[in-house]
Amino acid sequence: MTTMDTMEIANTLVELCRQGAYEEALTLYASDAVSVEAGGPPDMAREVRGIEAIRGKGEWWTSNHEVHGMIVAGPWPHDDRFIVGFKIDATFKTSGERFTMEEMALYTVEDGKIVREEFFYAA
Incomplete structure (x- = not known):
């Protein structure tokens, strides 16, 4: 099996997120x-x-939020890292409150795998 480079991983991740996979x-x-x-x-x-x-964490998100739509932007590469932007239109299932959330995620790749993801947003 061939190891993917950082940009291949970045492009694959973005495409899978766009598909909801x-x-x-x-x-x-x-x-x-x-x-x-x-x-x-x-x-x-x-x-x-x-x-x-x-x-x-992903299971917690899907069990607590209804996602109406998501825009995935990027990736923007830098050596062994890349950034992906997300804009999410969702509703809290418990309260029914609808909201829009924007976040950026910084991913670090080592040996053909993502080893770290860091999310940036107004908490």
Whole structure:
């Protein structure tokens, strides 16, 4: 199996996010990848480690939010890192409050896998 370079990983991640194929996107991550939020979700740490913890964050998001639409921009590469922009139109399932959220995510790649993702937004 050929290892993808950073730009191939970046382009693949962006395309999978545009398709809503988040489970498939996790195949781009190292098993011990780290995910860091600008502000931690309720009852969750800001930083989680490992693919199962990252999967759990995604499951928390989908169980608590209805996403009406998402714009995915980028990627913008820089050496072994790249940035992706997200604009999300969603509703909190518990309150019914609809909101728009913009965030940027910085991804770091080592040995053909994403090893770190960091999200930037107004927490």
